[in-house]
Amino acid sequence: MVTKLISSEVLGASGVQFGTSGARGLVTQFTPDVCAAFTHAFVVSMRRNxxxxxxxxxxxxxxxxxxxxKAVIQALTDAGIDAVYYGVVPTPALAFTAMQxxxxxxxxxxxxxxxxxNGIKFYRPDGEITKADEQAILTEKVDxxxxxxxxxxxxxxxxxxxYQTRYTDLFYADLLTGKRVGIYEHSSAGRDIYQGLFESLGAEVVSLERTDEFxxxxxxAVAESDKEKARFWSKQYSLDFIFSTDGDGDRPLVADESGEWLRGDILGLLCSKALQIEALAVPVSCNTIIAKSPEFEAVSKTRIGSPHVxxxxxxxxxxxxxxxxxxxNGGYLLGSDVSVNxxxxxxxxxxxxxxxxxxxLSLAKTSSIKSLVSQLPQRFTHSDRIQNFETQKSRSILAEGKGNxxxxxxxxxVKDVSVSNTDFTDGLRMLLSDSTIIHxxxxxxxxxxxxxxEANDFETAKALVDSTLSIISQF
Incomplete structure (x- = not known):
């Protein structure tokens, strides 16, 4: 007997919801029927346009x-859609290919x-789905x-x-000649792509710590152990650069010649300068030096999450x-066609x-990464998180802060300072009288x-984060 289900009912009972980028939940919540419900609802919502x-x-x-x-592909088959399965690849590789x-x-x-x-990300033929698309998926009533x-x-x-060709065709084959690049592969979705890509641009590549465990x-919020690893690898292998990503390969993690990881927004700032970008959209959590950079004609601040950008x-x-x-987090979104080389x-x-x-790396061809960073205004950011912290408790703390x-x-x-300004664009962002920021x-x-x-030196920024989270964890 064939069991008939309704997508909105299955999703409503699943406990899975959309976050800043995609549907997220416990693995146990992503049953085959939940995956199928998401898929059928997505198909119907996309076919409207x-x-x-x-x-x-x-x-x-x-x-x-x-x-x-497998559940997604079976649902596509049931919906009369031919599924093209690309295996383990970075999210931007999938999105770019589908757009083409x-x-x-x-x-x-x-x-x-x-x-x-785990989770599921959805893409329209023209790019990421919108917040309106997310609601349509959750509320579609598809049998x-x-x-x-x-x-x-x-x-x-x-x-x-x-995806490899996108970049190997863009640069000259000697872009990275003479560079020793370490790739921290861990369980990244792009780990079978990156070595060949960097080598095709002239780099000598050292593979670092691939693991079968996720x-x-x-x-x-880079772990201290990963910071220590990068410094060790940089010295051990005489590396000019270390490249890594998060699990699905859409957020970069790069280290300079000393093995120091760069903040993602600093990487994004340097990339934007190299691309001669005119106008930027960045989340409110990014370093304030970005909005003050004279190279950009406009910088819009948004809520956190790629759909808002x-x-x-x-x-x-x-x-x-x-x-x-x-x-x-360093994830870079190109909002228009641009010319490079x-x-x-x-x-x-x-x-x-x-x-x-x-x-x-193209900027560092005639300089060093450390010098490029040192030439920027000296304003430092740090971030971390408390894991397994109830969302409702977080919201209660924010409500308290917004009220007082x-x-x-x-x-x-935090003593001997006052709150000069508050920003509620996304969460609670407090500018303090000594120019530091807590968000x-x-x-x-x-x-x-x-x-x-954010502060005028890294030690202060880190101390603010560590102290704040330590105290809040006891709330």
Missing amino acids: FTFNQMAVAIDNRPSSPAMA DNMPCIMVTGSHIPFDR FRAINDLPELTIDFRAAEL VPIDTE IAEFSELAKTYKRIAGFEA GKYLKTLPTRDAVLPALML PEALLARIG LRPSGNAPELRCYA
């Missing part, structure tokens, strides 16, 4: 991802969150049959090849031609890790409370 007969699917290296992809083929796509990934969780059997997966390697690297592109495009955005680089309005890394920021400041132990925000992807801080 687009005509397509194919859809692309890819995954990260999480243990749960292949089974979820004018088809929607689905990426099974939990990005940087722990391996007991579909329960998933009883899962198909075998056959990999098409076109997405991996096209590593939830968060490029906004992308939504701002249409407004910027009314006035400017070279448009981009990036997040504090006399060649056109096509727009890619989703986070990408490779473009900012290569543009930084001075009282919250005293409660988290609290619940994660949109997991039960975590994030804290961002």
Whole structure:
């Protein structure tokens, strides 16, 4: 007997919701029927505005991802859609390839969150879905049959090849000649792509620490162990650069000649300068030196999350031609076609890790990464998070701070300063009388409370984050 289900009912009972980028939840919540419900709802919502007969699917290296992809592909088959399965590739590789083929796509990934969780990202033929698309997916009432059997997966390697070609065709083959590049591969979805890509541009590549266990690297909260590893590797292998990403390869993690990891927004700033971008959209959590940079004609500040950055592109495009955005995690979003080395680089309005890394290296061809960073205004940011922290508790703390920021400041132990200004664009961002900034925000992807801080020196920014989170964890 065939069991009939309704997508909105299945999703409503699943406990899975959309965060800042994609649907996220526990692996146990992503049952085959939940994956199918998301897929059927996505197909119906996309068919209201687009005509397509194919859809692309890819995954990260999480243990749960292949089974979820099988459920997605079976649902596509049931909906009369031909599924093109690209296997384990970076999210931007999938998104870029699907855009060239004018088809929607689905990426099974939990990005940087722990391996007991997973997620699904959805892309229209023209890029990431909007917040309105997310609500449409959750509320669609699509009848579909329960998933009883899962198909075998056959990999098409076109997405991996096209993504590499996007960058190898853009630069001269000697771009990285004489450079020793370490690639921290861990469990990144792009680990089978990056070595060949960097080598094709002339680099000597050293493979670093590949693992079969999933590593939830968060490029906004780099673990101390990973900081120590980078310094050790840089010295041991005489590296000029270290490249890594989060789990699905859309957030870069890069280190300079000394093995010091760069903040993602600093990487984005340098990349934007190299690309001669006219107008930027960046989340409010990014370093304030970006908005003050004279190279950009406009800098719009948004809520945190790529959908909010992308939504701002249409407004910027009314006035400017070279448009981009990036997040504090380093993920770079190209909002328009741009010329580089006399060649056109096509727009890619989703986070990408490779473009900012290569543009930084192109700048460092006649300099060093350390000197490029030192020439910027000396303003430092730091961030970290409390994991397994109830979202409702986070919201209660923010409500307290919005009602009486001075009282919250005293409660988290910050003394001898007052609150000069508050920003509620996304969470609670407090500018203090000594020019430091403390920004609290619940994660949109997991039960975590994030804290961002900014100061005139790194030690102060880090101390503010560490102290604030330590005290809040006792609330």
